[in-house]
Amino acid sequence: MKATLSAPGRVRVLDYVAAVTVKAGGRALPLGGVALPNRRLVLRWLRRQALRLADGHGRSPAPAAPWLGARDVRPVTFHGSDAPEALRAWAGDHGSQDHAMSALESGRPALLTVVDPFVGLRVTLGAWPVDLCGWVAVASANRPHPPRTEGG
Template identity: 75%
Template sequence: MRDLEYVAAVTATTGGGGALWLGGIAVPHRRLVLRWLRRQALRLADGHGRDLPPASPWLRARDVRQITFHGSDPPKGLRAWADDEGRQDEALHALESGRPALLTVVDPAVGLHVTLAGWPVGPDRPLATPVPPGEPSSQGRDLTPCCSAPP
């Protein structure tokens, strides 16, 4: 899998089905995807109700646009995932084996779903985003935090 590149994206969907692209990146290594996703999870959580931390200076990375959460569950879920070494290892192993790594947090007050995803791309893999959590799929693993699962 040395010839693969990796992409990551953060999206938000509302209960009405509207989707919003918050940002994304393409990088040459799975560890950089995970590093970027972890940074975005912490930025989104830390930006809840405050100004965002400064943008990242590394690897032409662009940080995602901030969104407002109406409850405290999504920031807690984002922090829990970013700070959990076991979940980080699971995400890294998913990417290593050619599957997407997905994290979805839910703001039940407004039906907002925020998904952080990373997946490999290359000559034998599509550039399209992976199937969102909750949809039928034969690949990927839903890494949704237990405390932020949809009702």
């Protein structure tokens, strides 16, 4: 089952969903997400969000992306440099990107969680095929949440 999202005058097939969440003090909050037609665009969006979050450490976040009308996630204030460095490393590592692409291609979610050890803040970037959740398009496009994983 593929989800579709209607826009005035066109219909898109949305095969993948991506979301970024933050967990602190036992509460998980969504920072933002998108539904997109292919895994390359989903990973491109996740890499951009990883770099925006990392680069926002101590500075103002980068302006919103003009391509595809993508919605950028809300910024997070990190208290140390461990999490921002881990986000940058993941975004720039071709092996990590290939692994995420393979996971999505095989129908599994691609997840990355970084931790700010100073305050116990956990930021998770996730992408998964729409078929994994059996979602309808409106839920996918407006309120994406990563699938639950064991221990997570």
